[in-house]
Structure formats: structure tokens, C-alpha cells
Amino acid sequence: METTLSIDGMSCGNCVRRLTDAFSKVPGVTSAHVTLSPPEAHLSGSATLADLQAAASAAGPYTVRRAADGAPATNHPQAAHAAASPAAEVKKASLYPLVLIVGYIGGTVLTVGFARSGWRVPDWHGVMLDFMAGFFLVFSFFKLLDLRGFADAYQGYDVLARRVRIWAFAYPFIELALGVAYLTRWNLPVSNSATLLLMVLGSVGVLRALLKKNAIRCACLGTALNLPMTTVTLVEDLGMAAMAAAGLIWSR
Numbered sequence: 083m084e085t086t087l088s089i090d091g092m093s094c095g096n097c098v099r100r101l102t103d104a105f106s107k108v109p110g111v112t113s114a115h116v117t118l119s120p121p122e123a124h125l126s127g128s129a130t131l132a133d134l135q136a137a138a139s140a141a142g143p144y145t146v147r148r149a150a151d152g153a154p155a156t157n158h159p160q161a162a163h164a165a166a167s168p169a170a171e172v173k174k175a176s177l178y179p180l181v182l183i184v185g186y187i188g189g190t191v192l193t194v195g196f197a198r199s200g201w202r203v204p205d206w207h208g209v210m211l212d213f214m215a216g217f218f219l220v221f222s223f224f225k226l227l228d229l230r231g232f233a234d235a236y237q238g239y240d241v242l243a244r245r246v247r248i249w250a251f252a253y254p255f256i257e258l259a260l261g262v263a264y265l266t267r268w269n270l271p272v273s274n275s276a277t278l279l280l281m282v283l284g285s286v287g288v289l290r291a292l293l294k295k296n297a298i299r300c301a302c303l304g305t306a307l308n309l310p311m312t313t314v315t316l317v318e319d320l321g322m323a324a325m326a327a328a329g330l331i332w333s334r
Contacts, residue, residue: 085125086149087134091142092121093299095237095244104141108133118238119294122149177314179307184318187216207332210325211264214277217322218261224304225254231305238299239311240287254304256280274329281323288316 089101098116101123105114110129116122123146125134131148138144191212195204225232233250237243243250260280263273291311300309302318309315 083126083128085123085127085129085134087123087125087146088149089116089121089123089138089144089146091144092118093238094118094235096231096234097142097144098238099234100141101138101144104137105134108137119291177309177312180303180309180314180318183220183303184217187213187220191216207329210329211267211270214322214325214329215261215264218257218264221302222254222257222261224306225257225301226304228305229254232301235299235301235305238301239291240284241290242283242287244287270329270333274326274333277326278323278330281319281326285316285319285323288319292316 092098092101095118098118102114102116105111105116105123105125108127108129110133111125111127113126115124117124123134131146135146138146191209192204194212195206195209196202198208199205229251232254233243233247236250236253237247240250243253256276260273260277263269288311292313299305300311300315302315303309
């Protein structure tokens with residue numbers, strides 16, 4: 083018998099693996115496939131809904147219901163509250179850390195740029211390159227604090243990482259390399275081309291997540307900070323892509 087469950091409380095790729103493992107161990111389940119977008123479980127076998135809910139609750143703050151039902155599988159108010167909490171946390175998460183970090187980077191490179199020019203109009207190309215260097219170095223640092231956690235979260239929405247998990251692990255190191263390249267002004271045409279491709283590719287996954295209105299966690303600063311996926315994330319990616327494109331034009 084085939085069963086499709088809707089799941090409340092999922093927020094990242096780690097949830098997918100946790101629930102897949104939990105459902106696979108339920109007596110009577112012969113196969114389990116869990117997806118994040120949409121948050122569903124497709125099961126084969128003869129397990130009861132109560133057993134599946136018990137497995138989901140043991141795996142984390144999740145609530146399940148049959149896809150055609152409007153009510154969750156449990157009427158316990160605490161369970162329902164717990165199941166809703168991850169999505170609620172994502173929605174309530176603040177963009178302040180992201181704005182603060184970008185502000186720090188921008189303020190620092192502007193100060194250095196003006197100081198280098200004798201407090202006259204700075205070399206804007208140099209300021210842009212310094213900003214891109216700071217952006218990649220700082221953002222890769224936060225991702226590398228918890229590389230596996232970043233990979234799990236990034237797989238939840240990035241189009242390439244969802245198909246090739248190694249890409250999620252490689253991404254912070256690519257950012258680190260680009261940060262060093264911009265800081266040292268190494269082969270700027272190659273660096274700008276790589277950045278343009280990287281940011282456009284990343285923006286596709288972000289745009290898809292926004293269009294689906296999924297309440298998921300943004301992995302741009304890893305797992306150290308709880309950032310919501312909003313249009314700010316898309317603007318961040320496209321802004322870096324625009325700077326890379328401007329750099330390519332500038333270097334001609």
C-alpha cells in the first residue's frame with residue numbers, strides 16, 4: 083500500500099535524512115522517500131498513522147498527516163506546537179546579523195578606500211574588489227564553522243547541491259579561494275567570471291525557494307546564525323553577480 087504524508091516542522095536537508103531513517107525503521111514500512119519541497123513522505127507498506135507519527139516525533143519536532151487530511155496526525159497541543167516551531171523559528175529569524183556583517187565589510191572597505199586616497203574620492207574599482215574579498219572571506223568562515231551542517235541546509239534549496247552533495251561541501255572552499263583571489267588581485271577576469279557563474283547559479287535555487295514560499299533557513303552564513311530565506315538573499319547573490327559583471331567590463 084502506498085501512503086503519502088504531509089510533514090510539518092521540516093527545515094533543511096538534515097530533516098530529510100533524519101525522517102527517512104526514522105520511517106524506514108517503522109515495522110511494516112518497506113520503502114520511504116522524504117522530500118523537503120514539498121515536505122512529504124512517500125511510503126510503501128502497511129504501517130499505521132500512529133506508528134508513523136511516533137517515529138516522526140522520536141526523530142524531532144515533526145508532525146505528520148495524510149496528504150489529503152487537513153488536521154495533523156496528533157491532537158496533542160504540545161506536539162503540534164513543537165512541530166510548528168522550526169518553521170516559526172525560520173519566519174521569526176532576524177536578518178539583522180546579515181545586515182550587520184555586510185555593513186561592517188562595506189564600512190571597513192570604504193574607510194580604507196578613502197584613507198588610501200587621502201580622504202578624497204577613492205578608487206571605486208579597488209573598493210569593490212576589497213568588498214568582494216571581504217564578503218567571500220567572512221561568509222566562507224561562517225560556513226566552515228559547521229561544514230556538514232551548512233551542506234545539509236544548502237542541499238535544501240540549491241539546485242546543484244541537491245543533485246551533487248559534494249558541491250555543498252566544496253562551496254565554502256570556493257568562496258575562500260575567491261576571497262583570497264580578490265584580496266591579492268589574482269587574475270581578475272577569471273575570478274570575476276567564476277563569481278558571476280557561482281552567484282547566478284546560486285540565485286536560481288534561492289528564487290525557486292522564494293517562489294514556492296517555503297519557510298526554510300538561509301545557509302549563506304552557515305548554521306551559526308539563524309537567517310530566514312527572503313528576497314534579501316536573492317539581492318545578495320544578484321548584487322555580487324552584478325559586481326562581478328562590472329569587474330569584467332572594468333578590466334577590458
